[in-house]
Amino acid sequence: MSEIILEERTRQLLDESLLDGKDVDAKIRVLIEAEYLRRLQQYQTQKHGLSFDEFVAQRVVAQRGYTWDVEQDAMDWETAIGGIATLERKLQQLREADAVHEG
Numbered sequence: 001m002s003e004i005i006l007e008e009r010t011r012q013l014l015d016e017s018l019l020d021g022k023d024v025d026a027k028i029r030v031l032i033e034a035e036y037l038r039r040l041q042q043y044q045t046q047k048h049g050l051s052f053d054e055f056v057a058q059r060v061v062a063q064r065g066y067t068w069d070v071e072q073d074a075m076d077w078e079t080a081i082g083g084i085a086t087l088e089r090k091l092q093q094l095r096e097a098d099a100v101h102e103g
Contacts (some may be wrong), residue, residue, distance in 0.1 A: 029098055036091050043080040043087070052077045 005103040006014070014031045046089070055077060 018047065026098075026101070029094060029101075033094055036094070038089050040084060040087050040091075043084045052081060 006024070007010050014024055017027060019030055022030065056073070061070050061074050
């Protein structure tokens, strides 16, 4: 297993965090999970307020006259689908590691 050296201020911030009772490794996993969840939320939130399936089903691109903004949104959604799948896989791996670590 590799050893990671944290700067003293980083260690202090971890010690002062709201994650009392956890070792540094567990605290870092909690922070990683929070970041994954934050990114998932970003991917899942679009300015039209629709899921990707709703966006396609409602033919938003056609309804909005194929404007550049809406076309760009469609491309962004397609890119986000891959990001969502990757983050969900990483979250699953992280949670499995947590179960083994705590088990």
